[in-house]
Amino acid sequence: MALTNRSKTVTVRELTWSEKLYLPAIFKGMMITFSHMFKRTPTIKYPDVKREMAPVYRGQHVLKRDEAGAERCTACGLCAVACPAEAITMESAERKKGEESLYREEKYASIYEINMLRCIFCGLCEDACPKEAIFLTDRIVPSSFTRGEEVFGKDILVESQDTPVDVTKRQSPEVLEFKKNKSHYHNRTFKDAKPLVNKHH
Amino acid sequence: MAKVTIDGITIEVPDGTTILQAARMIGGDIVPPTMCYHSKLKTSGGYCRTCIVKVSKGSEKDPRPMPKPVASCRTTVMDGMEVQNLTSPDLLEARAGVVEFLLINHPLDCPVCDQAGECDLQNLAYENGKAGTRYEFPRREFERIDIGDKIQLHMNRCILCYRCVKTADQVTDGRVHGVINRGDVAEISTYIQNAVDNDFSGNVIDVCPVGALTDKTFRFKSRVWYTKPMDAHRNCTKCSGKVRLWYKGEEVLRVTGRRDQFGEVTEWICNECRFDKKKSSDWTIEGPAHIDSGSVISANHYESLKALKTDIERQRMALPHGQKVTLGHGALDPNNQ
Numbered sequence: 001m002a003l004t005n006r007s008k009t010v011t012v013r014e015l016t017w018s019e020k021l022y023l024p025a026i027f028k029g030m031m032i033t034f035s036h037m038f039k040r041t042p043t044i045k046y047p048d049v050k051r052e053m054a055p056v057y058r059g060q061h062v063l064k065r066d067e068a069g070a071e072r073c074t075a076c077g078l079c080a081v082a083c084p085a086e087a088i089t090m091e092s093a094e095r096k097k098g099e100e101s102l103y104r105e106e107k108y109a110s111i112y113e114i115n116m117l118r119c120i121f122c123g124l125c126e127d128a129c130p131k132e133a134i135f136l137t138d139r140i141v142p143s144s145f146t147r148g149e150e151v152f153g154k155d156i157l158v159e160s161q162d163t164p165v166d167v168t169k170r171q172s173p174e175v176l177e178f179k180k181n182k183s184h185y186h187n188r189t190f191k192d193a194k195p196l197v198n199k200h201h
Numbered sequence: 202m203a204k205v206t207i208d209g210i211t212i213e214v215p216d217g218t219t220i221l222q223a224a225r226m227i228g229g230d231i232v233p234p235t236m237c238y239h240s241k242l243k244t245s246g247g248y249c250r251t252c253i254v255k256v257s258k259g260s261e262k263d264p265r266p267m268p269k270p271v272a273s274c275r276t277t278v279m280d281g282m283e284v285q286n287l288t289s290p291d292l293l294e295a296r297a298g299v300v301e302f303l304l305i306n307h308p309l310d311c312p313v314c315d316q317a318g319e320c321d322l323q324n325l326a327y328e329n330g331k332a333g334t335r336y337e338f339p340r341r342e343f344e345r346i347d348i349g350d351k352i353q354l355h356m357n358r359c360i361l362c363y364r365c366v367k368t369a370d371q372v373t374d375g376r377v378h379g380v381i382n383r384g385d386v387a388e389i390s391t392y393i394q395n396a397v398d399n400d401f402s403g404n405v406i407d408v409c410p411v412g413a414l415t416d417k418t419f420r421f422k423s424r425v426w427y428t429k430p431m432d433a434h435r436n437c438t439k440c441s442g443k444v445r446l447w448y449k450g451e452e453v454l455r456v457t458g459r460r461d462q463f464g465e466v467t468e469w470i471c472n473e474c475r476f477d478k479k480k481s482s483d484w485t486i487e488g489p490a491h492i493d494s495g496s497v498i499s500a501n502h503y504e505s506l507k508a509l510k511t512d513i514e515r516q517r518m519a520l521p522h523g524q525k526v527t528l529g530h531g532a533l534d535p536n537n538q
């Protein structure tokens with residue numbers, strides 16, 4: 001029983017002599033292949049050539065230092081509590097006297113780990129950070145052979161002092177303007193520290 | 202007995218009750234926030250002005266409204282008094298002004314402060330304050346000092362609520378710290394770097410509404426919202442031994458007194474319980490402590506729905522007929538229908 005009225009009866013037709021040679025069909029196919037040699041290729045030769053990234057692409061994280069080279073992160077835990085994938089863990093420690101050039105605040109993260117296998121690159125840690133410490137960058141997270149290598153510690157996340165990561169394109173003009181105002185405590189480094197106004201006794 | 206109406210809810214209370222206590226008897230959102238008042242401390246209250254309310258009708262005999270907002274912790278009720286708290290936009294504006302004043306010298310160091318997450322001032326500013334500040338002068342800055350080996354004083358954060366002074370006065374024998382100097386230069390201090398050393402001196406940490414007095418044994422160990430509070434007790438010769446343990450994993454990071462729904466310590470605990478007993482084996486665990494669902498500490502901690510339902514039911518009973526109950530803030534807001 002036919003389910004529709006669109007069915008056709010097909011028969012196997014005897015091939016003609018020229019068709020039996022197969023040569024015209026082969027040449028036709030070769031011509032199509034040959035014509036593609038003159039068309040523009042959509043692929044790029046990564047890693048020699050890199051595709052242009054959006055300025056707000058959310059890739060591998062960076063823990064920033066301030067202008068004086070001190071680590072900005074103060075281990076406040078807001079990124080970890082904001083993280084929907086629970087990828088961030090940290091432990092804090094107290095800054096000792098003489099370490100003002102290393103750590104910005106009196107508390108700092110002694111351990112800071114992001115599990116890149118858990119991370120969904122949503123950028124909520126960046127939004128939650130009150131200290132402009134964590135940013136996502138346009139760098140792609142490298143793949144690895146073991147799971148352990150994908151837990152990034154401070155050795156990978158903290159930017160090096162010689163090659164700082166530029167994140168200004170991720171910040172709005174208002175933020176960049178605000179950062180110029182040194183009267184705000186947020187914008188001061190340890191070099192701008194003034195002696196205390198009130199002293200005990 | 203006196204009949205008092207707070208935000209449209211009438212309650213009969215004994216004579217001599219303050220407006221704040223009457224509001225707390227009703228409960229819910231209409232309870233004015235407090236910073237310096239502490240129900241377990243005599244003569245506390247009257248300094249911070251956060252608990253101000255508008256008295257729109259003085260009493261049955263003298264129905265004139267009071268000319269200015271009054272501190273509800275210090276004003277006793279009169280028969281027929283009508284009080285406005287959340288229902289008066291003027292008052293909320295005035296309270297925002299009080300918050301702005303309290304924050305004038307308070308540093309923005311919540312990311313560093315151990316009190317963040319359970320800080321009364323943080324909650325107050327979020328719920329009643331404004332985002333910006335108009336103050337352009339430098340804030341007061343002090344070096345932190347150690348009061349004894351277990352307590353640290355960050356004078357920067359202090360709002361001069363006098364709670365710790367009253368605790369030391371009324372709970373310990375022989376207080377050695379107090380408020381020295383006056384006005385803008387007033388500060389909490391001991392005389393000539395004296396150590397506060399007393400069996401109950403640790404209670405000043407619990408009563409501090411900000412992070413000015415903190416536990417040195419807990420300093421920078423963890424953010425409070427990563428710790429799990431458990432109620433526990435032990436046989437203590439000095440105090441009731443009823444405490445709250447703050448766990449991270451298997452480890453007790455901190456021991457504090459238990460707090461009631463208004464954030465006030467219910468029973469004083471001794472320094473031995475607070476600082477020296479930090480093993481699970483020292484304690485008999487009663488169970489997880491109840492944390493308000495609005496608190497960041499309750500993030501990722503799950504409780505039964507039953508408690509939530511009782512809470513809604515209690516709010517519904519307190520409301521006039523026909524008004525809608527919503528959870529969280531603004532439940533009694535007239536614009537929130």
